[in-house]
Amino acid sequence: MSISSDQVAAYRRDGFTVVEDILTADELRRTREHIEAIAEGRIPFPEANLEYEPGARDRGRSLDTLRKINDAAPRDPFFLEYARHPGILQVATALLGPDVKLFGDQTFMKPPGGVEKPYHQDSAYFKIEPADLVTAWMALDDVTLENGCLWVIPGSHRQGIRDHSQAWVVGDRTDKQVPDEAIDLTRQVPITLSAGSCSFHHSVLLHRSGPNRTPHRRRGLAVHYMSARARWTGPPEDKPDYPLLHGTSHPGCV
Numbered sequence: 001m002s003i004s005s006d007q008v009a010a011y012r013r014d015g016f017t018v019v020e021d022i023l024t025a026d027e028l029r030r031t032r033e034h035i036e037a038i039a040e041g042r043i044p045f046p047e048a049n050l051e052y053e054p055g056a057r058d059r060g061r062s063l064d065t066l067r068k069i070n071d072a073a074p075r076d077p078f079f080l081e082y083a084r085h086p087g088i089l090q091v092a093t094a095l096l097g098p099d100v101k102l103f104g105d106q107t108f109m110k111p112p113g114g115v116e117k118p119y120h121q122d123s124a125y126f127k128i129e130p131a132d133l134v135t136a137w138m139a140l141d142d143v144t145l146e147n148g149c150l151w152v153i154p155g156s157h158r159q160g161i162r163d164h165s166q167a168w169v170v171g172d173r174t175d176k177q178v179p180d181e182a183i184d185l186t187r188q189v190p191i192t193l194s195a196g197s198c199s200f201h202h203s204v205l206l207h208r209s210g211p212n213r214t215p216h217r218r219r220g221l222a223v224h225y226m227s228a229r230a231r232w233t234g235p236p237e238d239k240p241d242y243p244l245l246h247g248t249s250h251p252g253c254v
């Protein structure tokens with residue numbers, strides 16, 4: 001899997017680029033099956049790392065109730081192996097340089113009726129500097145305008161971290177978002193993808209995902225790759241031990 005100089009230039013200018021058909025049909029099938037087995041409780045998975053659609057937790061864990069699977073790679077070797085996928089890692093190293101660690105992963109389940117996620121920047125949540133991270137967002141189903149594709153504000157990754165002071169209430173949890181009035185919706189563009197294709201976005205890029213208004217699932221597996229030269233800025237005692245995926249570690253860095 002190679003990425004062209006035009007794609008790298010688009011990433012630097014716009015904050016995102018798309019690489020089509022990274023996963024083979026077999027890889028796609030195995031990834032979906034594994035996630036389905038977690039959602040259906042056939043593979044043990046800690047409840048603390050699962051999020052449910054608003055009001056759905058009482059209906060139990062299933063493909064129709066789960067909203068997210070958080071940070072699966074440290075808990076399930078399947079996801080760590082997925083993060084090492086040569087085609088994805090090759091793009092990540094083209095964008096970040098050769099020394100790359102795994103920051104985290106999130107599987108967005110977006111079942112029929114799944115809620116939107118409002119505008120935010122991934123780096124508003126990530127305690128590392130510089131904000132040299134790229135999110136590889138892999139479509140596990142065809143992703144359309146109707147079923148909740150990502151929308152982005154091109155170039156916003158060059159304007160720093162925004163205020164995230166508006167509360168976003170999702171079920172029994174309150175999260176944060178960039179205030180609605182701070183977003184110029186005339187600039188937003190959608191990223192639609194066929195299953196097995198992947199968008200790569202900079203962690204400072206403003207983005208959101210829409211609600212799923214279809215009777216079909218819209219699953220996406222996002223892996224956050226970071227430069228191994230980045231430093232942890234949270235409390236020292238909380239410093240995670242991020243696995244090196246490519247190249248070499250750097251002393252004093254995360």
Ligand SMILES: O=C(O)CCC(=O)C(=O)O
Nearest residue numbers: 108117122207208209220
């Ligand atoms: O719904 C999605 O697929 C993406 C949501 C998102 O960008 C996020 O939670 O960081």
